[in-house]
Amino acid sequence: MSTPSPTEVTLVRIYLTETEKNLAHLLKYLHEDSQLRGVTVLRGISGFGKSGKLHTTHLLDLSFDLPVIVEFFDTPDKISYILTQINQFVAPDHIVHWTAYLSE
């Protein structure tokens, strides 16, 4: 049967930068509407995107527009629905996902 095992989850990572307008929109959606069990936001110390422009930081994290990764996981069905919602305001090539397993 094709029902996923109860311990299978889909893990999602979304790559943005601090000043992108859709970051606030994304976090609001995830926190208020997504019903996710948890979300973690990570800030990189350096990075570059399609423009080739470096976004970097030095001591004390005072730079601006650093890379931000938004990460979460949940059941495959719930994530599939959430991705259709997020695709409406985040470029699809900034979103990756894969299958992982809970330690149960």
Next chain:
Amino acid sequence: MSTPSPTEVTLVRIYLTETEKNLAHLLKYLHEDSQLRGVTVLRGISGFGKSGKLHTTHLLDLSFDLPVIVEFFDTPDKISYILTQINQFVAPDHIVHWTAYLSE
């Protein structure tokens, strides 16, 4: 034969917050007893868990109880054993793992 390829590893990510008591326990176990080849601890700048309560930071990382991710990888057999140990003091739905490959 079911022996994994020598380059196959299991990658683990454990999601906690800075003030959870089991974080110190987990790091002590990983550092002193697990025989792992390496562990990385990452701190998020924002996040929320089941409670829906936001854990967030602003400039200079002065906030408290931020999300923390503990990440490590090793052979599937070693990770399988380590997860049985960690499951005794970390909630299983805070631990995800998947198969990855070394670049050999």
Next chain:
Amino acid sequence: MSTPSPTEVTLVRIYLTETEKNLAHLLKYLHEDSQLRGVTVLRGISGFGKSGKLHTTHLLDLSFDLPVIVEFFDTPDKISYILTQINQFVAPDHIVHWTAYLSE
């Protein structure tokens, strides 16, 4: 047919520390020569490698030689080529990769 789906990517994570000489070499290669669509560099707050020596930080991120993770993804073919290049200056057991999917 074995052609990968257009949305399949290989995600790579490389584990180094801030003072390793090959970190600068790696970032220069990725930024100038790799033609990657994006790279993110994350700094851990603690970690240890084969030596068992802890690399850790406290308030305000003033410590030295913290763990650094370099992360990127692209098509399987491009990543396969890039890994052959990176293997020339980074130890293979510091590089993990797995298959993920774009949200398209």
